[in-house]
Amino acid sequence: MIQIKNLSKRYGSKEAVRGISFCVSKGEIVGFLGPNGAGKSTTMNMLTGYLSATGGSASIAGFDVLDDAYEARRHVGYLPEQPPLYFDMTVNEYLNFVYELRRATQKKEEHISDICARVGLSDVRARLIKNLSKGYRQRVGIAQALIGDPDVLILDEPTVGLDPNQIVEIRNLIKSLGEDHTVILSTHIIPEVVAVCTRIVVINEGKIVADGKTEEIMQDLGGENRYEAEIDGDEDVAIACLAGIAGVLDVSKPGKKYIITAKEGLDIRKDVFLAAAEQNLPLLSFAKAESSLESIFARLTNKGGEN
Amino acid sequence: MKAIFRRELRAYFTGGYGWVFCGAFSLLAGLLYFALSISQYQSDFRHVFSNMLVAMIFLIPLVTMRIWSEEKKQKTDQLLLTAPINVGEIVLGKFFAALMLFLIALCVTLIYPILTHAFGTLDVGVTVGNYIAIILAAAAYIAVSQFMSSLSESQIISALLSMLTLSAFYFLDLIFQATTSEVLSGISRFLSIITRYRDFSGGVFSLSDAIYFVSLTVLFLFFTTRVIEKRRWS
Numbered sequence: 001m002i003q004i005k006n007l008s009k010r011y012g013s014k015e016a017v018r019g020i021s022f023c024v025s026k027g028e029i030v031g032f033l034g035p036n037g038a039g040k041s042t043t044m045n046m047l048t049g050y051l052s053a054t055g056g057s058a059s060i061a062g063f064d065v066l067d068d069a070y071e072a073r074r075h076v077g078y079l080p081e082q083p084p085l086y087f088d089m090t091v092n093e094y095l096n097f098v099y100e101l102r103r104a105t106q107k108k109e110e111h112i113s114d115i116c117a118r119v120g121l122s123d124v125r126a127r128l129i130k131n132l133s134k135g136y137r138q139r140v141g142i143a144q145a146l147i148g149d150p151d152v153l154i155l156d157e158p159t160v161g162l163d164p165n166q167i168v169e170i171r172n173l174i175k176s177l178g179e180d181h182t183v184i185l186s187t188h189i190i191p192e193v194v195a196v197c198t199r200i201v202v203i204n205e206g207k208i209v210a211d212g213k214t215e216e217i218m219q220d221l222g223g224e225n226r227y228e229a230e231i232d233g234d235e236d237v238a239i240a241c242l243a244g245i246a247g248v249l250d251v252s253k254p255g256k257k258y259i260i261t262a263k264e265g266l267d268i269r270k271d272v273f274l275a276a277a278e279q280n281l282p283l284l285s286f287a288k289a290e291s292s293l294e295s296i297f298a299r300l301t302n303k304g305g306e307n
Numbered sequence: 308m309k310a311i312f313r314r315e316l317r318a319y320f321t322g323g324y325g326w327v328f329c330g331a332f333s334l335l336a337g338l339l340y341f342a343l344s345i346s347q348y349q350s351d352f353r354h355v356f357s358n359m360l361v362a363m364i365f366l367i368p369l370v371t372m373r374i375w376s377e378e379k380k381q382k383t384d385q386l387l388l389t390a391p392i393n394v395g396e397i398v399l400g401k402f403f404a405a406l407m408l409f410l411i412a413l414c415v416t417l418i419y420p421i422l423t424h425a426f427g428t429l430d431v432g433v434t435v436g437n438y439i440a441i442i443l444a445a446a447a448y449i450a451v452s453q454f455m456s457s458l459s460e461s462q463i464i465s466a467l468l469s470m471l472t473l474s475a476f477y478f479l480d481l482i483f484q485a486t487t488s489e490v491l492s493g494i495s496r497f498l499s500i501i502t503r504y505r506d507f508s509g510g511v512f513s514l515s516d517a518i519y520f521v522s523l524t525v526l527f528l529f530f531t532t533r534v535i536e537k538r539r540w541s
Contacts, residue, residue: 011541045385048385048389049388049389049539050385050388050389050539051539051540052539052540070391071391073389073390073391074391076389078385078389080382080385080386082382084381084382084383084384084385084386084387085381085383086314086318086381086383087381088318088321088322089314089317089321093317097310097313097314098386098390100309100310100313101310101311101386101387101390101392102390102391102392103391103392144386
């Protein structure tokens with residue numbers, strides 16, 4: 001459905017996207033994961049024809065985004081990072097405008113009603129967009145992308161700035177959209193891709209550093225064996241004590257908590273408790289550390305370098 | 308193009324710009340009609356219209372400054388430029404919406420020839436000539452201002468740029484009147500809006516002057532299209 005070959009974009013001397021390639025087949029929900037400034041939005045803007053690539057090519061539903069721009073755009077619904085809303089219009093007027101702008105061929109009234117029902121806008125159709133809450137505005141943005149029933153949906157950070165309830169709702173909505181659309185969504189939130197996507201493409205500094213099924217990538221990422229401990233008492237004694245435990249590779253104290261890195265696959269929790277007790281060091285809290293986005297990217301980028 | 312035209316025209320009136328423009332335009336036209344026609348016992352509209360032409364240098368940019376600047380700022384241009392539609396159509400839709408707003412404002416002034424006709428003698432040729440000329444000039448003004456709006460995200464900057472450019476076009480022949488150079492004064496007479504306007508306002512339909520205004524309009528609409536297209540490459 002989507003084919004990207006060696007796509008690159010240069011802004012002056014800065015190369016935002018450096019020759020990325022991947023394909024998305026019909027029905028996939030692809031999570032485009034990367035830290036801010038990695039080139040996610042630029043790639044999406046190139047796919048939708050808002051920006052032109054400086055190298056390589058991309059096609060949607062078989063239409064090149066540059067040579068067959070008109071046909072390619074007909075097949076894409078796009079929700080940019082900031083939903084492109086006209087605040088002086090009501091939801092209904094806005095969706096009617098987008099319908100005409102995109103030259104949709106579906107039955108107008110029915111089509112717009114269906115979309116509103118699907119994204120949960122039916123109750124606010126007569127309201128001015130400027131009076132809607134952020135969550136509703138985001139829904140209008142998604143509704144706008146659905147007009148004309150495009151095969152491909154490109155959603156740039158669709159849950160950013162929403163409250164936790166709204167995030168869950170929008171994620172469920174995207175999952176249901178994935179049943180009859182090909183979806184690419186960008187995000188820098190790992191649990192989001194795990195919850196929604198069937199496949200993950202990780203991008204960093206304009207290059208793809210990982211690409212695969214969600215479970216595979218997550219398994220790869222979950223391997224790091226790190227713990228966080230809060231310990232009362234003298235710092236040097238505590239570090240010496242923790243470092244002395246068999247299987248511990250590294251102990252550091254960047255903030256209030258001690259970070260203990262152990263050999264992969266080894267459970268050191270019992271040993272830590274006993275060792276601390278032996279030294280009369282009260283263990284205030286202790287937990288397995290979640291991999292942070294930064295550490296994951298660091299690992300993936302290193303791996304990308306090794307390959 | 309129709310969708311853009313309708314949205315723009317609607318936005319003028321929901322956003323208030325349109326009402327303010329119509330009000331200001333009517334007020335100025337009314338004052339000029341009173342000062343230069345009624346109080347002078349003149350049935351000739353020439354001076355009313357040529358003064359309106361100067362006022363429009365400042366009025367029109369105030370309406371058109373938002374045309375592209377605001378889209379860029381609110382990022383709604385992402386919707387327009389990723390829709391299956393030509394940039395040219397968007398530019399034309401916006402142009403005709405602004406022109407329509409001007410025509411609506413101009414309609415109010417139709418009452419003046421009617422009044423003059425009722426209480427005096429109306430020179431129909433001169434009146435029609437003036438109306439044609441002011442519409443042609445307004446079209447050119449709008450095209451120039453739309454172009455300036457495409458250059459900057461700031462509405463103030465785009466309005467100032469338009470006012471400067473339009474004043475330059477308007478006063479070109481005054482600036483070069485002093486020159487003795489045949490070439491310079493030839494160029495200035497060729498480009499000056501005021502020179503081009505004169506024949507029309509005398510009630511003579513001049514094809515070459517009409518072509519001048521239309522070319523100016525088309526040229527700047529084309530420039531606007533190029534500027535918007537070029538953004539994809541930046």
